Amino acid sequence: QSALTQPASVSGSPGQSITISCTGTSSDVGGYNSVSWYQHHPGKAPKFMIYDVSKRPSGVSNRFSGSKSGNTASLTISGLQAEDEADYYCSSYTSSSTWVFGGGTKLTVL
Amino acid sequence: EVQLLESGGGLVQPGGSLRLSCAASGFTFSTYAMNWVRQAPGMGLEWVSVISGSGDSTYYADSVKGRFTISRDNSKNTLYLQMNSLRAEDTAIYYCAKKWANYYFDYWGQGTLVTVSS
Numbered sequence: 001q002s003a004l005t006q007p008a009s010v011s012g013s014p015g016q017s018i019t020i021s022c023t024g025t026s027s028d029v030g031g032y033n034s035v036s037w038y039q040h041h042p043g044k045a046p047k048f049m050i051y052d053v054s055k056r057p058s059g060v061s062n063r064f065s066g067s068k069s070g071n072t073a074s075l076t077i078s079g080l081q082a083e084d085e086a087d088y089y090c091s092s093y094t095s096s097s098t099w100v101f102g103g104g105t106k107l108t109v110l
Numbered sequence: 111e112v113q114l115l116e117s118g119g120g121l122v123q124p125g126g127s128l129r130l131s132c133a134a135s136g137f138t139f140s141t142y143a144m145n146w147v148r149q150a151p152g153m154g155l156e157w158v159s160v161i162s163g164s165g166d167s168t169y170y171a172d173s174v175k176g177r178f179t180i181s182r183d184n185s186k187n188t189l190y191l192q193m194n195s196l197r198a199e200d201t202a203i204y205y206c207a208k209k210w211a212n213y214y215f216d217y218w219g220q221g222t223l224v225t226v227s228s
Binding site for chain 2: 006034036044048057089098099100102103104
């Protein structure tokens, strides 16, 4: 199972919006609505941010939103804040009853 | 408050073995499937294995199948990962993660570092 494809890095200024893409195949992202996103500050535990493509767990800011079109899912962060600077990973359930993650995207808040 | 605390990482020679543990608290451990996910240096996350709440069902990534064994002791609220025939490419931070709603990982530990090197 190949990793999902994410851009290595994105950046934005405080208050701006950014979007991170996550491209897979019809055996994972395109075939299931079980796409999720995780925020990871190195050295800390990853945090669950989005599930079912676009739903937010309790306690996650509504500045975070998700979407999907075909084999590509996206995470949008609006109103960027300094504390959003982190690594972001997408994940999808697969047709092999396993999970696949993206390679990760480093978000820099300028 | 859900807490997951991994332990057991360290330096091991290629071909060696190591057993990781993950102590869970703050939820009914036996009710939830549990996973191991790893991150090699400079790389992204890689799902490793999952075990059902009862422990009678397990799945593995192809990269570790036949070498790693996931297990759990619900009486001790502890998850394990027995790693045998370790290779340099198994070097990574290993995280345990609680499974939620069939497809997601809602709580994670802070990880334990495994280094495979001679």
